[in-house]
Amino acid sequence: MGSALLLWLGAFGLGATGTREQVPFWVRLSPEQxxxxxxxxxxxxxxxxxPLVEMPSLQTQLQLGQTLRGxxxxxxxxxxxxxxxxxASCSITRAGETRGATxxxxxxxxxxxxxxxPPVLVGGIYTLRCHIIHVFPVNSLVVTLRLGGRVISYDSLECFEGRHMANVTVTHQWPVRPRDLWQPLTCHWSLQLPGRVVLSSSAPVTLAAIAWSSQSKALACTSVTALGGLLLAVGGAYLRRCLARKSQM
Incomplete structure (x- = not known):
């Protein structure tokens, strides 16, 4: 009879003392990141x-809004x-045992x-420069340059140590190649974040056959100015000669 009673108690999770045996349980807080x-x-x-017997306890310094329960x-x-x-940490107590997740x-x-x-061409080398304005976390940032659909530059800033919003400039040198001319050039960024990737790109620019550097532009402007001055001088001399002939007649 005693053995039968013990078996009957065990079927309901009760020991010989009449108390319920502790049932293992787990607690999860998702997403974890x-x-x-x-x-x-x-x-x-x-x-x-x-099944929940009492409301779980949530510990966090963040502001709590709505709560939904099942x-x-x-x-x-x-x-x-x-x-x-x-x-944020969630803890649940059951049968005197507390478990939690963070x-x-x-x-x-x-x-x-x-x-x-716009690309700048100097000595057969293009200088490509992309500016990423006001972004964080910078150490999650990846910047790529794509020319005609091909990745020609890849920069990961995972070693960046700053903890605040920052501006990032990526510069890349690219040699002149006939097959690259008139191809669209774009700058792509992505933030490699826990559980998601956020990304976008710049407006495209064209890798033209002629891309003037600032020095070349200055030299060109100087040459145009000098040529304009020369033309004015020649024109003035021609006009004076015509006026002189007309007065002699």
Whole structure:
């Protein structure tokens, strides 16, 4: 009879003392890593393998918004996220045991503008320069230059140590090649963020056969000015000669 009673108690998770045996459970907070546009909100979901007996506890320095609840989960809205890096932790207690999970939140700001300068040709080499304005995190930034669909330059700034918004300029030298002439040149950027990739590109410019440097432009302007002065001088002399002949007649 005693053995039968123990078997009956075991079937309901009870020991010989009449107390319920501790059932293992897990707690998850998802997504574990998330990137959010600075100043925007984000949702985190705290879930467990057992039905909730009491409300989970959420620890974070971020502002809490709405809360949604289901049988085994609770979703929290975090408002106006602006900190560069922050965390949130969810904990659940069941049968005297507390378990928890943590998520990390990263903010980002895409560039305010992307400026690709017109190529400058000096000594058979093009100088290509792209400006990425007001972006962070810079150490998540990748910049590529594409010519006619081909990647001709790749720059990753993962070693950048600054923690604030910054301007980035990427410069690349490219030799003159007949097949590259009149091809569209574009500057592409991407932010490699936790759980997402944000990307865009500049307006295209054309790799023309003639691209003047600033020195060449200055020399050309000087030459045009000198030629204009010479033409004026010749014209003035011709006009004086005509007037002199007319007075003699």
């Amino acid at each position: 998330v990137a959010v546009l600075s100043g925007h909100s984000v949702w985190l979901n705290c879930s467990t393998s057992c 049988p085994c989960w609770v979703s929290y809205e975090l408002l106006d996220v602006r900190a560069r890096n922050s965390t 998520a990390s939140i990263t903010t980002y700001k895409p560039p305010g503008s992307v400026i690709l300068e």
